[in-house]
Amino acid sequence: MSNSAIVRIKDLNVQSGNTAILKNINVEIPRNKITVILGPSGCGKTTLLKSLNRLTDLQPHLKISGSIFIDDEDILQVTDGLTRIRQKMGLLSQKPYPLPMSIYKNIAFGLKIQGVSDKKIINDSVERYLAEVGLWDEVKDRLHSPASRLSIGQQQRLCLARGLAVHPEIILADEPTSALDPISSKKIEEKFIALRDDFTVIVVTHILRQAKRLADNVIFMYYGEIVEQGPPEQLFEHPVSPILKDYLNTGH
Amino acid sequence: MIEYLHLRRRLIDRISSIWIVLSVMLLLLLPLAIGLGLAIESLPIVKAFPLRALLTSSDWSPMEGKFGFYTFIISSVWVTAIAFVLSAPVCILSAIYLTQYAHARVLYIMNLIIDVMAGIPSVVYGVGGVLVVVPFIKDNLAPLFNINSSGYSVLAGGIVLAIMSIPYMLNMLIDIFKGMSLEIKEASLSLGANVWQTVKFVLIRKGSSGIVAALGLGISKSLGETIAVLMVVGNVARIPQNMFQPGYPLPALLANNYGDMMSIPVYEAALMFAALILFLIIMLFNVFTNILIYKQTKE
Numbered sequence: 001m002s003n004s005a006i007v008r009i010k011d012l013n014v015q016s017g018n019t020a021i022l023k024n025i026n027v028e029i030p031r032n033k034i035t036v037i038l039g040p041s042g043c044g045k046t047t048l049l050k051s052l053n054r055l056t057d058l059q060p061h062l063k064i065s066g067s068i069f070i071d072d073e074d075i076l077q078v079t080d081g082l083t084r085i086r087q088k089m090g091l092l093s094q095k096p097y098p099l100p101m102s103i104y105k106n107i108a109f110g111l112k113i114q115g116v117s118d119k120k121i122i123n124d125s126v127e128r129y130l131a132e133v134g135l136w137d138e139v140k141d142r143l144h145s146p147a148s149r150l151s152i153g154q155q156q157r158l159c160l161a162r163g164l165a166v167h168p169e170i171i172l173a174d175e176p177t178s179a180l181d182p183i184s185s186k187k188i189e190e191k192f193i194a195l196r197d198d199f200t201v202i203v204v205t206h207i208l209r210q211a212k213r214l215a216d217n218v219i220f221m222y223y224g225e226i227v228e229q230g231p232p233e234q235l236f237e238h239p240v241s242p243i244l245k246d247y248l249n250t251g252h
Numbered sequence: 253m254i255e256y257l258h259l260r261r262r263l264i265d266r267i268s269s270i271w272i273v274l275s276v277m278l279l280l281l282l283p284l285a286i287g288l289g290l291a292i293e294s295l296p297i298v299k300a301f302p303l304r305a306l307l308t309s310s311d312w313s314p315m316e317g318k319f320g321f322y323t324f325i326i327s328s329v330w331v332t333a334i335a336f337v338l339s340a341p342v343c344i345l346s347a348i349y350l351t352q353y354a355h356a357r358v359l360y361i362m363n364l365i366i367d368v369m370a371g372i373p374s375v376v377y378g379v380g381g382v383l384v385v386v387p388f389i390k391d392n393l394a395p396l397f398n399i400n401s402s403g404y405s406v407l408a409g410g411i412v413l414a415i416m417s418i419p420y421m422l423n424m425l426i427d428i429f430k431g432m433s434l435e436i437k438e439a440s441l442s443l444g445a446n447v448w449q450t451v452k453f454v455l456i457r458k459g460s461s462g463i464v465a466a467l468g469l470g471i472s473k474s475l476g477e478t479i480a481v482l483m484v485v486g487n488v489a490r491i492p493q494n495m496f497q498p499g500y501p502l503p504a505l506l507a508n509n510y511g512d513m514m515s516i517p518v519y520e521a522a523l524m525f526a527a528l529i530l531f532l533i534i535m536l537f538n539v540f541t542n543i544l545i546y547k548q549t550k551e
Contacts, residue, residue: 055438060356083444084444086441086442087444090442091438091439093435093438097435097436097438099436099440110445113443113444113445113449114444166444172442
């Protein structure tokens with residue numbers, strides 16, 4: 001089943017009070033591909049991303065209807081085992097938010113939550129995932145100093161490593177490079193492309209060039225609706241809707 | 253003309269900056285002046301008796317010229333410690349519940365209640381203590397431990413004080429937990445932590461310096477609270493052996509006695525010395541709290 005869609009969204013509507021944030025979202029996100037959700041600021045991209053691991057629960061004013069199937073399980077119906085679903089997804093937010101603890105413990109946190117207490121397994125994971133994001137050599141001598149002392153770019157890679165350490169299937173990234181310098185951004189983008197073999201990556205961005213560099217699959221959103229979706233060649237070379245044409249011309 | 257305007261503007265600028273500096277200086281000097289004033293006023297008693305004896309003796313009979321402050325210090329510690337033990341856990345857990353679990357409306361209502369509680373004059377808390385807490389200790393609590401108590405006790409003082417510090421501490425703690433970014437919560441939850449694990453491992457840690465500060469300020473306030481405690485604590489200058497016995501905290505000593513019996517030699521100086529002790533304890537406490545905060549924020 002490795003070719004089937006890992007995420008299937010059916011008739012998803014999200015409302016805040018009387019304003020519709022997401023309107024009739026129907027989309028399938030393919031496994032082991034980089035799917036880019038593209039669109040101008042405030043069009044509901046982030047809300048769509050956060051509803052995938054039910055972080056929308058933190059904002060009780062949001063009313064959600066429809067269904068989101070992840071591995072054929074409707075996660076909007078889940079009442080028990082939310083943590084299990086969230087562990088399927090690693091989250092990378094706009095700005096890195098390292099947990100208020102050491103570099104080491106940031107990686108170990110997810111494992112400890114899962115009940116792993118074996119020191120050796122944790123040590124190995126810390127090294128492996130820090131190496132995976134190219135951070136190991138930079139921090140191996142100060143694993144026990146606070147993560148907040150790292151540079152922003154390093155922090156963002158730490159956040160990626162910490163997400164990978166809990167063995168997710170999907171990486172959710174919400175404009176992950178918007179706070180980073182060009183070199184750190186490049187490292188993150190390269191990482192995403194490498195991760196595609198083992199993970200499904202969903203990236204929210206409003207940067208057209210980034211979308212072109214990364215995407216295997218594009219979802220273009222505008223004011224809470226999906227305007228167009230498909231492979232990048234099709235969307236970027238032959239846009240159908242006037243909104244997307246306009247967006248591609250002006251870049252916003 | 254232009255020269256004049258320029259001069260004028262510089263003059264105004266100079267004067268306003270002098271004003272600003274002066275007001276800041278005044279604020280900085282005020283506690284120093286109070287401390288210094290108390291120290292000077294209490295000189296006679298410090299000269300008359302060795303400091304050690306003043307602080308460690310529990311012999312208090314001004315008529316006979318005996319001034320030992322140990323009883324009062326210990327009573328203050330008793331009352332404050334009881335208040336802290338009773339109120340701190342309640343405040344921390346309520347702040348967590350109200351900000352992380354409860355509906356927004358519950359938090360709103362609670363904020364109203366906190367404002368009302370904070371607005372009640374402390375003498376009213378004192379009356380409440382006399383009418384409710386004191387009889388409750390006398391008739392229900394003390395017999396439970398087979399102790400004979402009049403109800404007027406350090407425990408009564410601690411309970412009243414705990415109730416009084418709750419709005420103060422809770423308000424600060426709610427602000428701390430509310431001020432924490434949604435994203436740090438999202439980060440923890442997306443790693444598979446549940447809400448309680450997120451609170452325990454991430455939010456409390458993230459807010460630790462603020463929590464320490466809130467609790468520290470709560471204690472400082474408790475140490476100085478006077479009238480409500482005075483009404484229920486018994487005011488007997490004897491070291492309390494257990495929490496059902498009366499005590500006599502430093503603020504109560506000052507409030508009860510200043511202005512009376514001033515003909516006794518060095519009595520006024522003795523009371524000033526009590527004020528100085530209180531001042532120093534609170535100051536030390538604040539310094540200690542601030543060092544903790546400084547250490548935590550540096551990490």
